Amino acid sequence: MRVAVWIAAPVLIGALYALLGALGLVGLDAHGFTTEHVTHVLGAGSTWRGIGWSLATATVATAAATVVSAALAITFRGTRIGDRVARALAAVPLPMPHLVAATLGLLVLAQSGLVARVLYAVGIIHAAAGMPALVLDRFGIGYMATMAWKEVPFLSVVAMSVIATRGPRLEEVARTLGATPGAVLWRVTVPVLWRGLAPAAIAVAIIIAGSFEGAYLLAPSSPLALPLLTYERYRTIDAARRADAYVLVLLGLTLAALAVAILEWVRARWDVD
Amino acid sequence: MWRGDPSINRYVDDWVAPRLRQRFGITLNAVPGQGAELVNTLVVERDANRRFGTVDLVWINGETFFNLRHEGLLYGPWAGRLPTAAEVDSASPIVSRDFEQIPQGYESPWGTVQFALVYDTARTPHPPETYEALRLWIHAHPGRFTYDQQFTGLTFLKCLMYALNGGVGRFQGGFDSVRYTEARDRTFAWLKEVTPDLWRHGVTYPQDIAQLDRLFANGEVDFAMSNNQNDVVTKMRSGVFPPSSRSYVPRDGTIANTHYVAIPFNAPNPAGAMVVANFLLSPEAQAEKARPEVWGDGTVLKGDTVAHRFAVPEVAPEYSIRLQDDWRARIRR
Numbered sequence: 243m244r245v246a247v248w249i250a251a252p253v254l255i256g257a258l259y260a261l262l263g264a265l266g267l268v269g270l271d272a273h274g275f276t277t278e279h280v281t282h283v284l285g286a287g288s289t290w291r292g293i294g295w296s297l298a299t300a301t302v303a304t305a306a307a308t309v310v311s312a313a314l315a316i317t318f319r320g321t322r323i324g325d326r327v328a329r330a331l332a333a334v335p336l337p338m339p340h341l342v343a344a345t346l347g348l349l350v351l352a353q354s355g356l357v358a359r360v361l362y363a364v365g366i367i368h369a370a371a372g373m374p375a376l377v378l379d380r381f382g383i384g385y386m387a388t389m390a391w392k393e394v395p396f397l398s399v400v401a402m403s404v405i406a407t408r409g410p411r412l413e414e415v416a417r418t419l420g421a422t423p424g425a426v427l428w429r430v431t432v433p434v435l436w437r438g439l440a441p442a443a444i445a446v447a448i449i450i451a452g453s454f455e456g457a458y459l460l461a462p463s464s465p466l467a468l469p470l471l472t473y474e475r476y477r478t479i480d481a482a483r484r485a486d487a488y489v490l491v492l493l494g495l496t497l498a499a500l501a502v503a504i505l506e507w508v509r510a511r512w513d514v515d
Numbered sequence: 516m517w518r519g520d521p522s523i524n525r526y527v528d529d530w531v532a533p534r535l536r537q538r539f540g541i542t543l544n545a546v547p548g549q550g551a552e553l554v555n556t557l558v559v560e561r562d563a564n565r566r567f568g569t570v571d572l573v574w575i576n577g578e579t580f581f582n583l584r585h586e587g588l589l590y591g592p593w594a595g596r597l598p599t600a601a602e603v604d605s606a607s608p609i610v611s612r613d614f615e616q617i618p619q620g621y622e623s624p625w626g627t628v629q630f631a632l633v634y635d636t637a638r639t640p641h642p643p644e645t646y647e648a649l650r651l652w653i654h655a656h657p658g659r660f661t662y663d664q665q666f667t668g669l670t671f672l673k674c675l676m677y678a679l680n681g682g683v684g685r686f687q688g689g690f691d692s693v694r695y696t697e698a699r700d701r702t703f704a705w706l707k708e709v710t711p712d713l714w715r716h717g718v719t720y721p722q723d724i725a726q727l728d729r730l731f732a733n734g735e736v737d738f739a740m741s742n743n744q745n746d747v748v749t750k751m752r753s754g755v756f757p758p759s760s761r762s763y764v765p766r767d768g769t770i771a772n773t774h775y776v777a778i779p780f781n782a783p784n785p786a787g788a789m790v791v792a793n794f795l796l797s798p799e800a801q802a803e804k805a806r807p808e809v810w811g812d813g814t815v816l817k818g819d820t821v822a823h824r825f826a827v828p829e830v831a832p833e834y835s836i837r838l839q840d841d842w843r844a845r846i847r848r
Contacts, residue, residue, distance in 0.1 A: 270558045270586060288848075369618030370735045371658055378719045378726075394718075462719040462846050463664055464606070475842075477551030479578040480836045481585070 256331040257495055263488035283489040291465035293493065299382040299467075300451035303389040308443045310394050312435050315401035316427070319409075325359040329402060336395040341455040347388030348459050377460045385460040389453065393446045397439065404438030405431070437512060444505045448498045468494055516574040517549040519725065522749040526810050530803060531795070539790050550666070551581045557588045557779055568781035571788040575642060576774045577614025580622055581832040583777065590778040590785050592620025598791060599796040604817045610773050614829040615687070622790045627813035629771035630670045631744035631762035639737050644766050646669050646678045646705075653709045657808055659737040661714035661723040661730070664847070665684065669839050670770055674701045674827070677836065678767035683827040690833035699841055706846055720847065732756055735736035742772075745811025752808055764825045771826035773815060 263269040266276035272364040283289050290376035311332075318328040335343070350356045367373050372381070376384035409431055416430045467473065472494065476487035518524055524545070532543040546569075549554060560568045575583065583589050596598060605611045610624050618624075629643055634642045643649040653660045662668040677683045681817040697759040710717035714736050724741070731739035732755055739756075741747065747762040776795060779786045794800055801814040823824050 268562050270554060270582070288844075352733070354735050356732075370733070373717060378715070378721075380718055389647075458722055463722065464719060466847075475557065478839070479551065479582070479832070480840050481554075481582050483840065484555070 245436065253495075257492065260488040260491045260495075263485050264492060266485060269488070270484050274487070276304050279485045279489050282483075283486050283493070288466060288471060289490065289493070292468045292471040293497070295461075295465045296451045296457075296468040297497070299386050299389075299461075300447045303450050304388040304393065304443055304447040306386070307390040307393040307397050307446065308439060310390070311397035311401045312439065314394075314398050315405050315435065316431060319402070319405050329398075332398045333395045335392060336399065338392065340392060340453055343388055343392040344456040344459040345457075347384055347391075348377055351384040353388070355379075365379070380462050380464070382461055385456060387461070388460060389450045389456055392456075393450065397442055397446060400442040401435055401439055404435055408434050408438060434496075437509075440508065441505060444501050448501055452494060516547070518545065518547040520749075521753065521811050521814075526804060530809070531800065534800075535794060537795070539812035540741055541787050541790060543791060548573070551582075554579060554582045554586070554588070554784075557583070557584065557781075558780055561586075561588065565781055567783040568723035568779055570779055570782045571782040572776050572778055572791055574587060574625065574774065575622065575777055576761075576772060577616065577829055578832045578835055580613050580616060580618070580775065580777065584616070584621060589621045589782050590780050590782055591622075593778060593789055594618065594620045594792070595783070596620075597623060597793040597796060599793050602798070602816050603796065604815055608817050609650070609771050609826065609828050612828065613773060613775060614832045614835070615689070616832070618775065620728070622777040623796065624738060624773050624815040625776050625795055625812075626801075626810075627773045627815055628743035628745075629764065629813075630667075630674060630740065630742050630769035631737040631764050632844055633731065633747050633756070633760055633762045634737060635731075635739055635757055635760050637661060637757070637759040638734070642763060646675055646767050647763060649765065650705065650709055653712050656737065657712040658714050658716075660709075660712075661717075661720060661727065662740065663724050663727045664843075665723045667724040668720070669725070669835060669842075670742055671740055672702065672706075672838055672842060673829075673835065674765075674767075674769045675705065676834075677770075677827055678765075679705055683768070683830065686830040686834060687828075689801055690831040695834060695837055699838065703841075703845060704836075710846070722838075728755060741835075745807045745813075748811055749809075766825055768825040768827045770829055772829045 243390050253442055259268065264273050266274060314328070314332050318325040338346075345496075348355065352358065353370040353373045353375060355373075356496070357376075358367065358370060361367045361373060362369075373503065376387070379385075412430050412434060413426050416426045421429065452469055454469040454473060457470050458473075461467045461470065468490065472487050472490040475483060475490060516523075516527070527543070527545050532545070535541040535543050548570070551569075553575065556570075557568065573579075580589075601624070603610060609627055611617075613622065632642065643652040649660075662671045676698050677686065679701050680686075685694060686698070714730070718762050721730060724739075727736070728739050728750070730736045742761050743763065744764065747756060750756040751758055751760050776788075777791050778785050778792075782788055796815070798816060801816055804810050804812045806816050
């Protein structure tokens with residue numbers, strides 16, 4: 243318990259400081275208790291558009307990464323050399339920092355990026371503008387693709403571990419009871435995988451939604467993703483608006499806590515089942 | 516200090532630092548941090564009652580100076596006591612006023628720059644000379660112009676605001692809310708009119724000047740911009756921009772301003788900071804810094820200041836603050 247408190251302490255202290263800042267009690271231009279920053283942030287359309295954009299892109303990117311990871315884990319679960327090589331290759335981008343992944347996404351997917359240059363060289367497009375806008379685009383296509391690609395190795399490692407440790411016995415039981423290969427896959431393997439992967443998927447979604455580097459390099463300026471909006475407020479030249487960043491930080495923390503709470507609720511229901 | 520430009524970093528780390536060590540036994544450890552981040556750091560240190568902070572000297576300009584002075588986060592006055600202070604070109608309004616604020620010895624000038632547009636002579640042999648010509652150029656070349664969301668883009672917006680509203684003279688003498696609102700509306704009308712023909716139809720804007728530089732270098736847009744008219748030379752030499760790149764100042768004028776160094780209220784070594792500030796002001800250090808292949812930053816010393824063409828000064832910081840807030844709320848959305 244004591245260790246857990248120490249681990250949580252920096253976040254709790256930071257959250258407390260953010261709360262005091264949000265209420266005008268500490269920080270730049272603090273003039274005593276006020277709810278002005280809270281009402282300003284909660285009443286601003288940009289806040290909810292930013293949260294909506296961050297949650298939507300994080301959800302899509304996480305879903306894509308989860309499906310790909312599960313497929314990889316199921317396809318390459320064997321002990322043949324090909325399976326082992328495939329598993330090792332899937333984990334290659336794991337140590338890559340998010341900043342490097344985002345820079346790579348930019349270099350590959352921008353309108354003057356590698357893909358565009360190849361398409362130009364083979365005559366499919368005739369100018370940079372002919373390449374669809376995949377980065378800094380409103381829908382965050384390049385952002386989601388890059389984030390999903392970055393998270394596949396982590397989720398694959400988890401998925402492979404889940405299948406290796408929990409799958410074989412239950413699948414064997416199902417087969418013994420006469421289940422077809424399809425039934426084993428959809429009624430045993432996939433549910434086992436999903437239950438094992440869910441906590442990791444939630445963690446990945448929170449990481450993506452809070453990722454500053456990826457959003458800074460790949461996300462559009464409108465709507466402004468939650469981490470960018472928070473950073474912008476934190477360093478705005480308007481001293482009176484800088485405490486808005488504390489409110490946004492608290493909103494981000496609340497959303498992360500909600501995601502964890504939902505996961506715990508779902509897990510509790512699984513345990514009852 | 517802002518550590519985003521390798522040329523400036525080289526000047527500080529490889530030219531200034533060794534001389535400070537050799538001549539004064541001072542170790543200069545340049546750390547990243549700029550503008551609002553500096554203010555936030557000092558506010559947190561003040562809130563935590565840290566008598567001795569983490570930095571001795573900060574590189575700032577008007578908006579940051581405004582916030583630091585307002586919060587009482589600067590040590591001073593000290594700048595007038597520097598031996599080289601007598602050599603500063605205090606007759607120049609661009610040097611002696613920082614966003615219309617009198618430094619009062621709380622900051623010492625370091626260099627002057629002027630905002631300029633950057634273009635590629637191979638792609639754009641005849642760049643537009645006025646903002647009206649720029650408007651027509653944007654319509655004639657859809658998707659080839661944009662500006663960034665940070666400091667440089669804001670300077671572009673201020674230049675535009677002056678030009679479209681009868682010149683900088685109308686904005687001098689402190690902040691005037693009514694005058695600002697009129698000027699803002701006229702400026703935003705200009706922006707809204709060109710927005711459909713901006714890069715990505717103005718739906719998104721480059722996050723910072725580095726992203727705009729990248730778009731320009733990769734041929735996605737035909738103009739970059741810089742707060743330093745000589746920046747293009749350093750970027751060409753380092754291979755960031757194509758060799759046919761040039762910078763220019765539209766005839767309607769662009770903002771020239773001075774950047775300064777200041778000492779935080781809790782600097783552990785203010786005396787050492789003053790020695791460094793004095794060295795940065797020395798003719799030798801100013802001349803080295805002014806070389807385009809080094810940094811291309813204008814000197815602040817008498818007799819040496821480059822006569823800026825079509826230069827206009829900064830006005831009260833409230834204009835920048837309001838313009839940035841309103842641009843985010845009404846144009847970017």
